[in-house]
Amino acid sequence: MVSAESVVGLVGTGVMGKSMARNLQKSGYPINVFTRTKEKAQALLENGAVWKKSISQLANDSDVIITMVGYPSDVEQIYLGQNGIIENAKEGTYVIDMTTSKPALAEEIARQAAERDIHVLDAPVSGGDIGAKNGTLAIMAGGEQDVFNDVMPLFEIMGDNIILQGEAGAGQHxxxxxxxxxxxxxxxxxxxxxxxxxxxxxxxxxxxxxxxxxxxxxxxxxxxxxxxxxxxxxxxxxxxxxxxxxxxxxxxxxxxxxxxxxxxxxxxxxxxxxxxxxxxxxxxxxxxxxxxxxxxxxxxxxxxxxxxx
Known part of the structure; x- marks a missing residue:
């Protein structure tokens, strides 16, 4: 269950990700951050976020992991690559990929995560930079109902139209x-x-x-x-x-x-x-x-x- 003390790890702080992370910060969640370019996360770091030097370190030190990156190839590397999230996240970790990516990849991530007792949702968003800043994104989720319920407090900070569409991959579809x-x-x-x-x-x-x-x-x-x-x-x-x-x-x-x-x-x-x-x-x-x-x-x-x- 996600609580107010849960540490949230963010991978990707671009146009959308930085605003989503900032809203979580404002709500009091401890934040870990990893991006390819540390300077892009500077504003978050100045507001108390903790910089992690690698995906594996962030995965190991976070209770919830949210990814918002560019391409399916990035998602695959972050999750399934050597030293990726699936390999390094603790049992019971909640993992939410909010990148727009391939439905089949979301299904594969969910399959591998389940083998390690990691809870996964694919949850791409719509609403652009305005929705990200205002916390009014539409969030389209795929995964298990109980996992969706557990992370709802985080979703409600980032969006206001939040619907579980079905099993893994349904959010991407x-x-x-x-x-x-x-x-x-x-x-x-x-x-x-x-x-x-x-x-x-x-x-x-x-x-x-x-x-x-x-x-x-x-x-x-x-x-x-x-x-x-x-x-x-x-x-x-x-x-x-x-x-x-x-x-x-x-x-x-x-x-x-x-x-x-x-x-x-x-x-x-x-x-x-x-x-x-x-x-x-x-x-x-x-x-x-x-x-x-x-x-x-x-x-x-x-x-x-x-x-x-």
């Missing part, structure tokens, strides 16, 4: 559903803004009208204003969204599903990455539409010149 829904929606938001501009409308005023109606979405209400302000700082990186969509597409294909909206969105974001936007926020997709719009205008002018002779 649910996150794939989330990313598929966002993928096509982001295209629609960008097209809508481009249309509003071309029609000579005030895009901000248009957003005021449509954000609370049937078109409403997180992307429209939270990310579209950033697009208009030219704020492309990452609440969620383009490169990580590409990773998520790739996992979703592979998982869909394994199940025999066709996902044309997802395929189009992945292609557009890959094009955006090629243009140097890998480390921008996902709202940077608007740049691709604006560039395409300018190209279309040039082509239209050339056609008009040719028509007039």
């Amino acid at each position: 649910t996150k794939m559903v989330n990313q598929i829904a966002i993928a096509s929606n982001m295209i629609g938001v960008c097209e809508a803004i481009a249309y509003a501009k071309e029609a000579g409308l005030n895009p901000s005023r248009v957003l005021d009208s449509i954000s609370t109606g049937a078109a409403g979405s997180f992307s429209l209400s939270k990310l579209a204003p950033r697009m208009l302000e030219g704020d492309f700082e990452p609440g969620f990186y383009v490169k990580h969204f590409i990773k998520d969509m790739t996992i979703a597409l592979e998982s869909a294909r394994e199940m025999g599903l066709t996902t044309p909206g997802l395929e189009l969105s992945l292609k557009l974001y890959q094009d955006l990455a090629v243009k140097g936007e890998n480390d921008s926020g996902t709202q940077a997709l608007i740049k691709l539409f604006e560039r395409n719009s300018r190209v279309s205008d040039d082509e239209q002018a050339t056609r008009e010149e040719n028509r007039l002779g």
Whole structure:
């Protein structure tokens, strides 16, 4: 059972992880931290977090371990690699992977953890940097009900929409559903803004009208204003969204599903990455539409010149 004295180990303190860790600190939990770059954890260390020199040391010295890293390969190395979490965590430790990763990997981690009496949940999140800062993330969990109940006090600090979706891997599958829904929606938001501009409308005023109606979405209400302000700082990186969509597409294909909206969105974001936007926020997709719009205008002018002779 997780108590107020339980030591929480955090692996990964990037855009999302640092805010999640800070909220746990504010609630009084003792925190251990490991990241590849110690400087990224400096603010947490200044507030009392204890730095651990390795994954194995953090695993051995923590009662609960939360991981929030970049890619499935990172998750695999952290959990299943030599000197990883499964090998070094104490019996009875609670381990929560909040990275968006492969469902099959979550299942394998749970299988190996069970052999060592380690309690595991896969619990990816949605809500971006804003949700992480405000403690309002949507948390989609996979694993055993009693483990989910035991760690609920931690989840309630980080999120406010917290649902156990099923057995190990179910959290990751649910996150794939989330990313598929966002993928096509982001295209629609960008097209809508481009249309509003071309029609000579005030895009901000248009957003005021449509954000609370049937078109409403997180992307429209939270990310579209950033697009208009030219704020492309990452609440969620383009490169990580590409990773998520790739996992979703592979998982869909394994199940025999066709996902044309997802395929189009992945292609557009890959094009955006090629243009140097890998480390921008996902709202940077608007740049691709604006560039395409300018190209279309040039082509239209050339056609008009040719028509007039």
